[in-house]
Amino acid sequence: MFLLFILLFVSCLKTPQENCFIGKEEENIYLEEKPFTAKQILESKPNYLEVISLKDYRTFRQDSIERNYFQGEELEEIKWEKKKEEFKDFKEKFDDQFSCSGKQRVGNIQYCLGGNNLGYWLLKIENNKPSAYFLGLSFSHYYFNEIQTKPIINDGFLELEGSLVKIVKVAGLPGYDDYSAIADGKLFKIKLEDLMRDSDNDGYNDIFENSFGLNPNMKDSDGDGINDFKDLNPMFKSEKNKFTQLYEMLLPDYGDENMRDRSYFFEVFISDCDYFHEINPKYHVLFVPDDLKSQPSYVKITDVSRHGIDKIKRNKNNPDIFYINSWDSSSSSDYSAEYKKGKWVLTMVGQTVS
Numbered sequence: 169m170f171l172l173f174i175l176l177f178v179s180c181l182k183t184p185q186e187n188c189f190i191g192k193e194e195e196n197i198y199l200e201e202k203p204f205t206a207k208q209i210l211e212s213k214p215n216y217l218e219v220i221s222l223k224d225y226r227t228f229r230q231d232s233i234e235r236n237y238f239q240g241e242e243l244e245e246i247k248w249e250k251k252k253e254e255f256k257d258f259k260e261k262f263d264d265q266f267s268c269s270g271k272q273r274v275g276n277i278q279y280c281l282g283g284n285n286l287g288y289w290l291l292k293i294e295n296n297k298p299s300a301y302f303l304g305l306s307f308s309h310y311y312f313n314e315i316q317t318k319p320i321i322n323d324g325f326l327e328l329e330g331s332l333v334k335i336v337k338v339a340g341l342p343g344y345d346d347y348s349a350i351a352d353g354k355l356f357k358i359k360l361e362d363l364m365r366d367s368d369n370d371g372y373n374d375i376f377e378n379s380f381g382l383n384p385n386m387k388d389s390d391g392d393g394i395n396d397f398k399d400l401n402p403m404f405k406s407e408k409n410k411f412t413q414l415y416e417m418l419l420p421d422y423g424d425e426n427m428r429d430r431s432y433f434f435e436v437f438i439s440d441c442d443y444f445h446e447i448n449p450k451y452h453v454l455f456v457p458d459d460l461k462s463q464p465s466y467v468k469i470t471d472v473s474r475h476g477i478d479k480i481k482r483n484k485n486n487p488d489i490f491y492i493n494s495w496d497s498s499s500s501s502d503y504s505a506e507y508k509k510g511k512w513v514l515t516m517v518g519q520t521v522s
Contacts, residue, residue, distance in 0.1 A: 188411065188441035190481045203334035204469065206351040209309045210332075212469060216375070217305065218357040225353035228331040231313040232347070255280065258291055261298035265432045266291060270316045270328070279321050281312060281328065286380075286434060286472055288312065290326055290363060300432050301363045302376035306470035308335055310356065311347060326363060328356045335471075371397030371431065379466035380436070380454050397431050400452050404445040411443035411480070414505055414512050418477045418494045419449060427451035436472045441479060480505075491517075498522055 204212070210219060252259070255268040258280055266282035266289060273279070282289040288303040288310070303326075312330040320328055332351035365374045370387035377384040382402060387395050389402050396402040406412075420435060427433060427450060437444065438456045445455055456467050475496045483489035490505045502518035 188443045188480055190479045203350075204309060206332045209351075212465070214304055214375075214465075216358055216362040220355040220357065222329070222353040222355055225329060226313055226315065226317060227352050228311055228313075228333065228347075228349035231315060232311075235314040257293060258282070258298075261293055261296075262291060262300065262432065263430055265430050266300070269314050270312075270320045272319050272321055274321050281320060283307070284432060285474060286432075286436070287466075287470065289432070299364075299371075301373045302379060303358065303363070304375040304379045304466055305356070306466065308470050309333065311349070312356070321360070324360050326358045326360060330354055330356060368396075370395055379464055380434075381456070381464050382454075400428065400449050401445075401447060402452075403455050406448040407446035408448070409443070409446075410507055410510075410512070412446045412448070414480070414490075414492070415441075415444045415477055416447050416449065417512060417514060418492065418503070419447070420475045420496070422451065435475060436467070437476060438473050439477070444477065 213219065254271060257278060258266070258268045258271075262282070266284050268280045268282055268291065270281040271278070276294065278293040280291050282291040282300060286302070287307055288305050290301045290303065292299045292301070309332060310330060311333045312328045316329055318327065318329070320326060331349040331354055333347045333349050336346045336348050363373065363375065366372065367374050367384050368377075368387040372382065374384040376382070377389075377396075382396060383389040387397075388399070389396050390399070390405050392399065392405045394402075400406075431452065434452045434454050435449075436454045436456060438458060439445070440458045447453070456463055456473065460468060476494065478493040478495075481491040483491065488507045490507075491502065492505055493500060493502050495501070498521060500520045500522075501516055504515045504517050506513045506515075
């Protein structure tokens with residue numbers, strides 16, 4: 169009886185390859201999640217973050233209006249050129265991987281608040297060397313004022329004035345999100361010692377590695393001999409087979425631009441497919457498990473995936489033909505993929521634009 173139970177249990181387990189193919193029972197169901205309340209945001213905040221309510225503060229409305237107020241083409245050009253000059257050092261040192269605000273100099277160190285598709289970072293230039301420290305705070309929930317009334321570095325802390333917010337979908341503008349404040353007048357404090365901790369000395373702070381499922385205690389998380397900071401696929405060892413080649417062909421294309429050294433730029437994909445995990449990409453990628461319970465806490469509450477490639481569907485009548493879908497924030501494309509003479513031939517068979 170015990171042996172029979174083991175055999176039945178093993179037979180129900182999926183092989184790694186089966187994680188990549190659509191089964192008969194599988195169906196994609198989209199459920200729009202409700203925005204967090206202020207209470208839920210505070211309950212889910214990381215332990216290293218302190219949130220203080222301010223009596224006197226710059227409101228989200230005031231900051232966002234002044235930030236986005238259009239003054240005419242000529243004045244906007246002057247404002248843009250002024251900002252480019254102000255943050256010139258950061259744009260050059262970080263290869264224009266971040267938007268910047270809140271610049272401050274402390275001794276021979278320059279700081280600013282940075283932002284990219286993953287969230288917020290503290291950028292630092294010391295002795296001409298750039299470093300970036302991920303805050304682990306979601307742009308889905310936190311807004312930091314463009315104009316900070318006080319220095320952002322104060323007595324060993326990063327201190328940022330801002331608000332708790334929710335994302336608002338803008339009708340008629342596919343892929344465009346706006347924000348609305350749900351709790352104004354907050355001061356967000358993180359101890360610099362906690363923020364800058366890099367236990368494995370690989371170039372990514374512990375907060376970043378914990379936020380996305382890397383190993384903060386090993387500088388080579390996947391054991392392939394490449395430091396995480398240089399590894400384009402730091403979570404999984406890259407392999408070569410026909411299905412990894414198929415997924416590589418469907419990756420977002422950034423043309424001839426060399427992005428290999430942009431160590432803070434990542435495309436994040438939600439997938440359990442082993443073939444997808446084994447890709448050899450041209451830029452940095454991260455993977456998030458399909459199962460919400462298995463996801464790191466940061467990505468559970470933050471939409472960091474801008475593109476996706478679904479599982480593969482087999483053609484019942486031809487073992488060399490498959491079907492696969494890829495999507496981004498504004499469109500979805502269906503492909504027929506045929507494996508001929510050692511190469512894939514992709515044909516778009518449908519597209520939906522939202």
